[in-house]
Amino acid sequence: MKLMNQPFTGQLGNRLIELLDSPEYHTLNIVVAFAKNSGVLRIKNSLERFRERGGKVNVYVGVDLCGTSYEALTALLINTNSLHVVHSERSQTFHAKIYQFLGNNQGLIVVGSHNLTGGGLWTNFESSVHIPIDGSNENEGEILSGLDTYIGELTSLNDSFMPITSQDDIETLLQNGYIFKEVAEQVRLATSAKKTDAQVRLFGNGVPAPLPRITIPQVEDKAAVIVAPPQPVSIPQGDESQTIWFETRKMTGGSRNILDLSKRSLIERGDPSGTPFNLGNTKFMRGGVEFFGLDPVATDQHKDITLNFEGVDYLANTILYPEGNNPNGTWRLQIKGISTSGRKITDAFRAKGEAEYLVWKIITFTKIQGDYFFMTVFAASELENFKAASRILARNGSTTSARQLGLL
Structure with a gap:
């Protein structure tokens, strides 16, 4: 015993x-x-x-x-x-x-x-x-x-x-x-009981206790893919991992499954100082692609991530900066993963009974580790609640007309 x-x-x-x-x-x-x-x-x-x-x-x-x-x-x-x-x-x-x-x-x-x-x-x-x-x-x-x-x-x-x-x-x-x-x-708790910056901290940070790294099945090698290091990961918020949300509006791609990720974001509320998003600028911060572990200005790189959607892991969702004749000047997350059983995540979307499931929604990504996130989809009617709960609220781009994003 x-x-x-x-x-x-x-x-x-x-x-x-x-x-x-x-x-x-x-x-x-x-x-x-x-x-x-x-x-x-x-x-x-x-x-x-x-x-x-x-x-x-x-x-x-x-x-x-x-x-x-x-x-x-x-x-x-x-x-x-x-x-x-x-x-x-x-x-x-x-x-x-x-x-x-x-x-x-x-x-x-x-x-x-x-x-x-x-x-x-x-x-x-x-x-x-x-x-x-x-x-x-x-x-x-x-x-x-x-x-x-x-x-x-x-x-x-x-x-x-x-x-x-x-x-x-x-x-x-x-x-x-x-x-x-x-x-x-997480949104409900944040909106009902926000802590103020003036709160006095009376205790320390406890004892380091790393979380284990999850092994992701390997996919076909690609040039310049960034691979997270094979070591335990530490998520600073304990049980509540880091979460980002994006307003989708119309989306792009044939299946409306491509999410634009800005190189930099116009700040509407909050202070990114002390976070990876900090640009040393009171008006702008690093774009949404930063959340996924990519340097917004390193446009020659790309990365595959695994998305867990409703309990199933979908591999090889690619983040890249498009090249060619018609690039739109922003990073893209191609939500196109396939499970180990061969099911496409787009098939899971279609099973919801909506022809374009991700259009005019709010998509959230919660970080489990650098190449593994769970994704949740909410109705666009929840936008005001997400805005109110966000510790940093920004635009997914450099203008006031860009879609909104927030860090919870």
Whole structure:
């Protein structure tokens, strides 16, 4: 039996990945209060490998206190064998955090404070007891029986227990306000409780706790592609990663799937000082392409990024500065990726029932790491909310008529 005090004596996310890659286990049961993309996307590949070997993953998750997101449930639905939501309409929070690995000859139970989020698995101060099940302890049978009974009691909660068997179930939870899209919740919190610059900071920055790098499948090599370094990444905002949004208007491209990214942006509100966008100019900052790790003036370079859209990774979305007879003088993000199963992201857009899904919308990109982002699409009617929530509001270009963008 061991005690893990994260991040001082380890990070549970790293341990989960090790255990998922071990041939010793055939089942993983996860019982947690909250799940966010920041955690789910970082173990998604390990869950996939575990299941490809015949392993089973069962998840029981709460939806209290806005702690579980639409995106996390969508990704879990794709990457688990069974998914369930536990919720009481009374003031009774589902707050358990248990991870149980089962094998033919051994097992492991982790009980502690770790939610299925980037913070819970890597960056937060968390503690847990890790209990090996290997036949060496006379209390093991009682522990296993107690956990089996607990999961059985959860499944017998009737109306407080909901199996999630399709995306429609997740859409129903979203429409009825039980879960939220992560960026929408970020916007809501920012507009309702903005911190002022005058706030006195009474505490330090805690302990460095890097997030792991996600391995992206390789695509065809291209000249001058910028590759992010193969090392852990640190996102300064903890569980809430960095997010940028763009007003799309008409878009370009045959499928209306090309998003212009400015070389520089006209500032409408906020101060980019101390950020990568700073140009040392009170009126302008570096353009939106900077968010994706490209120098706006290095127009000879291009970069492929992976976009996670509704739980699926789409590879090889290319950012480039167009050349030829009719360049428009701005960077472009070609949202044209293909999943490992061969599905095009444009097919996913068409499945939404709109001929030009990205037109007259707001597109948000949340950075997981330098070459990996999750993308969310919102109605243009949300524009004022996004503007109000943005710490920096700018134009996606140098004029007042350019489309707007913001950093949350």
